[in-house]
Amino acid sequence: KDVFIKGAKETNDIDSRKAEDIFALLETFAEYGFNKSHSAAYAMLSYRTAFLKANYPVEFMAAVLTSEQGNADKIANFLEECKYMKVPVLGPDVNASGKTFTPVIESNEGSIRFGLAAIKGVGEGAAELIISEKKDSGAYESFSDFMLRCSEKSINKRVMEALIKTGAFDSLGQDRAHLLSNLDAELAESTVRREDLRKKQPSLFEDFDLGCGIAEEDNSAENRLVTDKMSITEKLQYEKEMLGFYISGHPMDSYAGLDVAIDSFADIEAANRDFSDRQTYRLGGIISNVQTKYTRKGSRQFAVFNLATRNQTYELIMFPDAYAKNGARIEEGKLALIHGTTNRRDGELSLTAHDIFDLESSIPRIIQRINFILHPKASAPEFLQTLRGVIDAEYNNCRDGDHTNGHSSEVAVSFLIDNQIIETNSSNALKIAINGSNYKALRQHPTVAGIRVEAFPMQAIDDRKAWEKRRSS
Template identity: 35%
Template sequence: GTFQFESEGMRMYLKDLKPTNIEDLIAMNALYRPGPMQFIPDFINRKHGREPVEYPHELLKPILEYSQGIMVYQEQIMQTAQILAGYSLGGADLLRRAMGKKDMKKMALEREKFVKGAGEIHKIPAKKASEVFDVMEKFAEYGFNRSHSAAYSVVAYQTGYLKANYPAEYMAAVLTNNMGDIKKVTFFIEEARKQGVAVLGPDVNESEQKFNVPRENQIRFGLAAVKGAGEAAVLELVEERQKNGHFSDVFDFAKRVNLRSVNKKTWESLAQAGAFDGFEKYNRRQFMDAPAGDQNLIEKAMKLGQQHQAAKESAQHSLFGAGAFGAVSAPLPKVQDLEEWSAPEKLRREKEVVGFYLSGHPLDTYRMEIDAYCTCPLEKLELQKGKDVNIAGLLSAVTFRTTKSGQPMASFNVEDYDSSLNLALFRDDYTRFSALINPKNYPQEQVPPMFIRGKMELRYGTQDQWELKIKTMEPLAQVAEKLSKGVRVKLDLCTVTGPMIDRLQEAIEHAKGSKRLEIQFVEPHERLAVDMFSRRFQIEPKTFIDKMKEFELDVCSLI
């Protein structure tokens, strides 16, 4: 999110450079481009004294000192011609243009002029002057305008300062600026979390139209980023809250907002995004579903709100005036208890209205299996050409159709935390895996996350197009049982307590099975680790890990 400096390569070089002044940033902005990029290691090494700083000529030290003796900018090319050969400013600019365009005829004339001027003014030998001209010619091909680089670098420094010192406010602004790009919003939310800034879901009592900072190190999701909420409805909602204070509950919300702009569609979008979760009394499913013959919470709340607003308007025009209004308040409707949606269903609906998973990810349940058995994330598959790979992800957009030759085929998307991949099944693969990916074979037509073994192979008939050839595929939920040899429990000797050992013992007793249990005692300050395994106890990995998490002991990994 830092202007000009957010690419992976630039961040790597800046870590090596350890810039100490604005000139370092200006130089890096100019050097980090095709061509001059080759001089970045020299620039870094010279700054830190690992290489001597050398100048084409000692008279050029004043104009090259701040760039470690390297000609980085167009202005330095022109200044060199002025200092050594007595060029006028206009003449130096003509020289720069000739060099940049590689006009050989003009260059030959300029070289002669440069060598002559350097000899007459400073008694520089022709050979040395010609060598300096060669250096100028080399750098003129890609010299960058210093004023441009300086302007960029000042803004880059300012954004870097804000990110370092006001991380929540800065990231909220970055998220707002990229609100229309789901991929970027997802990336910057993760970046904020890496900085220790929590990105909270939308909330009708805290969210603004855009991303905002309700308190230190927290960002609230902007209501305008919720699909279907509607800009007019969001503005109306926020204005009412700012004018008359927080909403006490969902029925107070219904009574106070303009229900013509905050319509049923808006309610549904906000409910599925979790914007009413702060009221706590009702879960998201109650807003959307209801037992047969009954109304859901949205319908009941809107009906109450309409009645309240109609009665209020009527009272304002009554003989007795508005003061008589509110003497009798309508009783709140009864809302039937409903079991909350499952975590995957809750996240699925959240993604529908927000564009991505905000409060969690469906793969979080299988994080341990992914860490233990997957060889790479989807975004790194291109680096695995010719290699066997293990991947895992959610399946979506499953379609079945017939090829031109009349053969059945299927296509589907696999999606992990950061990327997605489209795969297709033909012939034998279709026979083996089509039933496994068919939504109709699962409750609520939701295909479970899958674990896929395959190999990155050249696509048939091509020399440069690689694709994943599936070898095996199975539900990710079954992988731990099949592949796991057991569980490793990592315990820090500095934090081990009697109650912790008691909970460990209880988890072992609760999860008796046939897999190995290893315990690793570590002393981080001394960098010591001792591995032990139990001959007496064997466990069922998934049950054991779940029990340990229940005890809030996040110390397990699959082996």
């Protein structure tokens, strides 16, 4: 105040009484003016953000994803938000992708195309070159065409591998495993073709076509390695590694329908609503983001990791006692079944993992009964034949010593007639050891209208300390 009064006198020749009155006005304003103005600005910003998200969800989420490009953790969270908003995120494509995440609106349906620069190992420079070449000379007609036009322009082998692994060439019609296996041969051949073009000499590979693109199919297919198609598991692993999310499916897709019975809750909101402190839960999913840590006292190991179901990702913690028994089973990318307890503190729910099992081998011990509901149409006998084949295959496996320790699930067959489910009667109960592959083969049969799955009840986990048990007894 004294500084203000002195400055007012020296600068503007204002007497001290008037300067005090001015300062009093400013002091009163300062009590509300600055925080209120900030509140008004934030309110306006919140309104505009909410308006854009509600009315332009595709464009809004594309901009949000682009703003965090390079931050894998935040990208993963925003991709979960896109899934919740039912905004599809399409994989990268050398002919369709921009440098950043791009909104795609077709027939009033919106989606977001993954940007080339967002792929790990590609970078902005390579993405700009790929897009610029396509803009100048037209769409890439084949992988060989891409190699001829781009492999000399700072698009090195590492970039090529990243593009292949993420499916950026899928639309050109060649399998990812085939492209990876023959990448060195393609690089060498593109160098030869480029030299031929420089010398204005027709190349045997191009069949005397000196055009910019390679319109015909690869003429040197006989020099290529023959490989099996890339498995869905390998595709998903690469996509998760390079993009941070899955494009071609989800590792839990084979268990769609079973997971409804296996999982104790559909999402963390349901868990928050229905679960109190120290209730037992069960979840099946794929493990990721494993972090091993040490306690401050005693320096004991424990782990924090994510478990992704088909619809939700949860953060779990395994404390030292449980980690000493099960820590070796926590593996990145493993399909696992988790038994644990909920913990509620200050109204927030967290999940503690106590036991971890291999999901595939655990299914027969969890699923009590499956009822396949069929449409009464001509293909129904085909389903029954498929079911018989599964039973026969299991019988042969048991004879060969490949069994599931006696665990099996009861299988029933029903028909959907006039919106009523009528279950068939069988003199002998059908039982099979359900796993991801045989269940998927049965569930995806075209005559299946739906399924009903019943799981065995969980055994409660008592994680109380010894002194807590004594006190409650």
